[in-house]
Amino acid sequence: MPIDVDEAIGAELPPVDFTWSSSDVQLYHLGLGAGADPMDARELRYLADDTPQVLPTFGCVAQTFHATEAPTVRFPGVDVELSKVLHASETVTVPGPIPPSGKGRATTRITDVWDKGKAAVIWSETTVTTPGGDPLWTQKRSIFARGEGGFGGERGASTSTEPPDRAPDVELSIPTLPQQALLYRLCGDRNPLHSDPDFAAAAGFPKPILHGLCTFGIGAKALVDHFLDGDASRVGSYGARFAGVLFPGETLGARVWQEDGRLLAVFVAPGREDAVVLSGVELVPGTSPLT
Template sequence: MPIDPSVAIGADIGSTTFSWTESDVLLYHLGIGAGSHEGDHLAPAALRYTLDGPALQVLPTFGVVVPTFHETDPPPLDLPGCDINLAQVVHGSQSIAVSGPIPTSGTATVSTTLTDIWDKGKAAVVWQEGVATSPSGEELWRTRSSIFVKGEGGWGGDRGASDPVVLPVRDPDLLTSYDVTPQQALLYRLCGDRNPLHADPDFAKAAGFPAPILHGLCSYGIVLRELTDGLLGGDATLVRGFACRFSGVVFPGETIRVTGWREGDRIVAAAAVEGGERDGSPVLADCVLTVA
């Protein structure tokens, strides 16, 4: 069968050493909409994302993308025991936990393992975990992600756990929105994800979408930035982790509405499309931001 859990689960995908600079950080922040509000080019808080220098900070979601930041080919799917292609795949979930603020430049090595495969009947969910370490061996951050593989599954395997985040039944502490620009996906793909699903109209239609969709990791970064700005005073160094499930798609030109609640040392949140024919369509669910 195209996915063989006996081969895939526990497989070592290997290690990659990579480096990044302040320019990479700036491009990533611009790709997730930093500096887009009126007056941001003059505001010290906004310039912490978009101006190189001693005040520059790194939004932790950068750690998810930086290992492949300089890739110019579509992401490979040559995973052990998995015979799948890009047209079958959508991002299922993503999390990152950081040991401390990510440096604005540096070098690290990430080691990745396939940890689990769930059988959803008409689809399979493939889980990976990556650990990034400094040249001295110190853990910098840890990521966990899943991809949803359409057309696979049905072998009678474990369906996996379901642990939804329950949102408070009270007014949110934050209700904000971000207007996704028409060229947002074209800009964000320069952050190392050249999947044609986000740029090529013909490829998107073949995959079942009427037009290219925004990268899930772009929505992921946008939502964390909005939560950080709205509930943490824009201080990205306070973020220790961010997890979410990708519950729907965003098309460039739409607006993302972000709703967040403070709950002790964490923030729970959700994101949906705002306005238009798809008003209320989910974007991110089960969002949890952990705070230092």
């Protein structure tokens, strides 16, 4: 169905009420590789019973954490086949630490639809509050819908955050597990692109790829661990563009710059000639500065 921009932009989806538990948070962190060293006290903070610290990126999956079916891409004015959709970007902003368990209400609205000619970019913003209305976190997300452009809309501006034109301050190497995607899919993303070799082949990949939001979370954890003393509560916002794919079992490389109190980064796949996986990565600390 062609995209109806007039109907889509500004459309607000029905509120979604959801809950999460400390076990959900623990599973999410395990899906990102937490606990690789089970004797490291900083690692165990992510996995403590009842009171684990919570990476802000958990907010990007909390609403759909218990989903057992592949997602759909249907909004007012938008109805796109899942096989045509790629996650383009994600940013999460938190006013304070996310509780290890709780109840939330998510309200999502479509903020923009860009016409890239052969594709459309659909932007949405989700505000999550407690049942009483206190803010918990905000997500801004864009998806890239192949074959859905050409409807005469605005092309949109560049949203990329470029790193400084100098050598990175720090380079990190982050291993992933061959079964990483199979573990992470238990966090609610059952898209067969990440688990079914035949589906992945039909989409043009040699094997299932790691979830973009898994790579996104792995990157956030690496930055928190290296620059924020492993303290997830010190993150104010974190965002990135999904520029490529990572295959489970590959090493993720990070080039990181400290700039104006922020962390700017590019994540690459060193085993594939440094193919860019996440670009425009930006972590802004909250009230506690970088170390």
